[in-house]
Amino acid sequence: MEFLYEYGLFLAKAITLVAAVLAIVAAIVSMRQHPRGRPDGHMEVRKLNDRYGNFRQFMQSQMLPPKEFKALRKEDKQKAKKQQGEQSEQRRRLYVLGFDGDLKASATEDLREEVSTVISVAGEGDEVLLRLESGGGMVHSYGLAASQLQRIRDAGIPLTVAVDRFAASGGYMMACVGERILAAPFAVIGSIGVLAQLPNFHRLLQKANIDFEQLSAGEHKRSVTMFGKNNAEDRAKLQQDLEDTHQLFKEFVTRHRQQVAIDEVSTGEVWYGQRALDQGLVDELKTSDSYIQESLMERDVFEVKYVLKRSWQEKLGLAASGAVERALLKILQGATREQKH
Secondary structure, three states: OHHHHHHHHHHHHHHHHHHHHHHHHHHHHHHHHOOOOOOOEEEEEEEHHHHHHHHHHHHHHHHOOHHHHHHHHHHHHHHHHHHHHHOOOOOOEEEEEEEEOOOOOOOHHHHHHHHHHHHHHOOOOOEEEEEEEEOOOOHHHHHHHHHHHHHHHHOOOOEEEEEOOEEEOHHHHHHOOOOEEEEOOOOEEEOOOOOOOOOOOHHHHHHOOOOOOOOOOOOOOOOOOOOOOOOHHHHHHHHHHHHHHHHHHHHHHHHHOOOOOHHHHOOOOEEEHHHHHHOOOOOEEOOHHHHHHHHOOOOEEEEEEEEEOOOHHHHHHHHHHHHHHHHHHHHHHHHHHHHHO
16 A cells, blocks of 8 residues: 555656646747747736835734724824825826846846836836846847836936845846946845856767868857867957957946946956945945835835736646646655655
8 A cells, every 4th residue: 555655646746747847838839839929918017105005004903902093094094185185296206127137138028118118107206216136147138138227317217226136247237227226235246247158069079970060151250169179269269259348348337337446346256235335336235125115205106017918828837837846845855854864
């Protein structure tokens, strides 16, 4: 019976894994079948004043005696009504955007839609706060992401960038577009440098008696390759390209943050929040949550997010992949407990 139980458990896990893989494949196929390669989406807007106000009221309802809570609610309503009557001008707004970057800066597509929407409705005195998290990636991808933020500046809208965890390399390229950069005390900032690395299979192909041929027109159409034999000239050309890209990166940072001693911070190093402040890479040590909380009293704060419309295959694939991750985690945790025992 114990054998049957173990076998049944194994079979169930195997079936779950296979189903998850099939669901993920179906999601990928569905995405590729979309005529533009990207599904449609919609904009979600949430007023954070109401959200945190509801949270506060709930906490008060739990902590205070009923009579005291009722009196406090009555007082709050009177204050709100009075403030509404006194406000002859429209309250300024803070639009909160988010960017969670990967190597390809894939979130740029969503950021493009969000920026276009905010620019179309922002008025005088309004501001944009970008919550930025990125360790960088492809140069051209993050260059485009930074250009989307530049559109906000070009429209005359103040832009504040908040880094709660990390903004390195291409992430910092985006951050320095902001008029102000906020960072948590231990946020990772910097990495103003350029990197290129790739494996080379030339000797492996030689051992297998496989020839690699590459034809090109143009002296420098291709320098370092993964499959052919690289020489000193190839490496020198790639190094020259990296140095030029690094110089462009340095010029970009200098143009947006003239207070930075660029030669001291463009070594590829990273700094934690306080050290980044000392280097002039950020302007203030503060989390995005603190900035939003401070803004709630004097501004209407709106969180703006572009959400993709996912097909049922994609939803199933995401749910299945999450289930697989949780199942594997449980298996690993179980194995760890057995080893300890």
